[in-house]
Amino acid sequence: MSTSSSTATVKPRPLVLEMPEYHPPLAGRDALRLDFNENTLAPSPVVMDRLKQITAEQLTVYPEREVGERKLAAHFGLEASQVLLTNGVDEGIHLVCCTFLEDGDEAIISPPSFFMYDVSISLMTRGLVKVQADETLQFPFERVLNAINERTRLIVVASPNNPTGATASRAQLLAIANAAPHAVLLVDEAYFHFHGETVLDDLATTPNLLVARTFSKAYGMANLRIGMLAGSPELIGYLRKASSPYNINGIALDCLSAALEDDAYINWYAEEIRTGRERVMGALDEMGVHYFPSAANFVLMKIGPLHKELVAAMRRRGVLLRDRSADPGCDGYVRITVGVSDHVTRGLEALKASLDEIGWKPQY
Incomplete structure (x- = not known):
């Protein structure tokens, strides 16, 4: 049997060629992880x-x-x-x-x-x-x-x-x-x-x-x-x-x-996060940052044109956030995960300092 010298290549189904790809930013996460909505403490x-x-x-x-x-x-x-x-x-x-x-x-x-x-x-x-x-x-x-x-x-x-x-x-x-x-x-x-x-x-x-x-x-x-x-x-x-x-x-x-x-652990952790979420939203009110009321373990903030600068400034302070600006209808939005009490404290301190550093002003 002769070997074909055809240059034809194997192709997947057309739908596979057309479908989008998902590339989560998982590299370099040795910091306080307030970016992926993970449990920030530990399992039971x-x-x-x-x-x-x-x-x-x-x-x-x-x-x-x-x-x-x-x-x-x-x-x-x-x-x-x-x-x-x-x-x-x-x-x-x-x-x-x-x-x-x-x-x-x-x-x-x-x-x-x-x-x-x-x-x-x-x-x-x-x-x-x-x-x-x-x-x-x-x-x-x-x-x-x-x-x-x-x-x-x-x-x-x-x-x-x-x-x-x-x-x-x-x-x-x-x-x-x-x-x-x-x-x-x-x-x-x-x-x-x-x-x-x-x-x-x-x-x-x-x-x-x-x-x-x-x-x-x-x-x-x-x-x-x-x-x-x-x-x-x-x-x-x-x-x-x-x-x-x-x-x-x-x-x-x-x-x-x-x-x-x-069950005791999961109930404790969930209550810890609900309490932390109220702290985060209250602090954002004080800072003049617009956000969307959340029922989850994160809050979506409207930062505006300085969204990339905020994420970078937070990383320099050892805290990771997730830039959601590529999502439909979310241009300029950044998401912060709510962790346990001391993680909330650290995250909010870094957020206030980072907003000051990049010269962010409330948009009324």
Whole structure:
């Protein structure tokens, strides 16, 4: 057989060529991390103790995800058939899109929002419908309802939303689900612990509802990549078919089990952040910095043309912020994560000094 000298190259599907890429700024983060909405302290001490008990034999065996799903379901008052563990919420979003979308279908999101919605939807269809929030950055409920049509197969709503901190009410979410019985409503509750309102209890009466939760934020296990999708046994069954059976490693499963044993820690941490959030917003009022009221563990600030200078000045003081100016409708906006009390103090001191250094003035 002769070898072809053709210069043809292998190409992916056209949708892959067209889809956007996500490049989070993860380099050089040896500082106070107020940029990625992570737990700024640590996981539960119970988790840390469990890590110390990992044996060599545990590293040699394949993980048993089903054991973790049974524990997770019991913790949330669900059946194991209603829960799927995922490699972070990122994988959960990806699985939902791969399972329920094909090219030509429409999927609705409301920017500014988590960029992985855009990426995963665009991998499957050109029918991404973006219902942009207005200048208030509140959830555009009525316009999302009006965007639903017979081609709609997926609606994604984050509540609280990243990067705005805005929420959609339970009544609004259920109204959307009822308006689109032919579509999946994915409610991303990654920041639930800092808000408190959930639609998890509505799964039994809302057959097209999926709820995503993460163990990266309040639980402080971002590096272990643990997420959850909850829904009807039928929807979760479809997603399970599309999922790898070994998508969660055994160490992560052990740590998840430990984290679920320590409700006292997670409740303490969530209250610490809610208190810190009020401190941050109060301090921003005093500084004359416009911000958007948040129900999450971060606050989005309107800095204006000096947004890059502020991020750089904060880094020089050992504090990282996230410039969100590239997000739709967020030109000049910078996000600050709310940490535990001493981290809030340090962050606010650095913020005031940095604003003075760059010559920032309130914009009334």
